[in-house]
Amino acid sequence: EPEVTQTPSHQVTQMGQEVILRCVPISNHLYFYWYRQILGQKVEFLVSFYNNEISEKSEIFDDQFSVERPDGSNFTLKIRSTKLEDSAMYFCASMQPGTSGTDTQYFGPGTRLTVL
């Protein structure tokens, strides 16, 4: 079964450093998402991306965050200057709209970001 993959599985960085989290969505999917989950808390939506542009973003997704689909397979999340509170699991998801109207987002295994 096709799956979403994410690299790295764990990223440790110093506060103020830039990080890039990488995702390879399922190949024929058109919608891409980033979510995050702070330890012990809910999964929170960050951003959705379709047709090479952001379709929606949450309040969390401020100017420090950006997303990019640099080629036909990768989807990246960049945090320009990390803060301690950015420490979380970051999940990528992708979706292909179905003809029956039932669509599902498929999640990757996540990248654990630790900011020191």
Add this chain to the structure above:
Amino acid sequence: LAKTTQPISMDSYEGQEVNITCSHNNIATNDYITWYQQFPSQGPRFIIQGYKTKVTNEVASLFIPADRKSSTLSLPRVSLSDTAVYYCLVGPNDYKLSFGAGTTVTVRA
């Protein structure tokens, strides 16, 4: 997005059927009901989705009454590996997913 209410936790034993009911009184006409499962330190995993009546797949069944104001996820004959957090989400399909706290299901031997 429709607000959902589901129990915080449920305990069960291996081999039993687990039913988790989710309330979504303000569900909209174009909203679907989707359930996800999440194990610790893993991404949410899609279980089942429905719009009305009953949907069944190899993992679970989803029961939706005619008014669609609630839904029940049914997990038949659970095993220890079904211990996880289960999320009920309601919304249109091309939209962001809004996760609540979910229901922590603990299956004991």
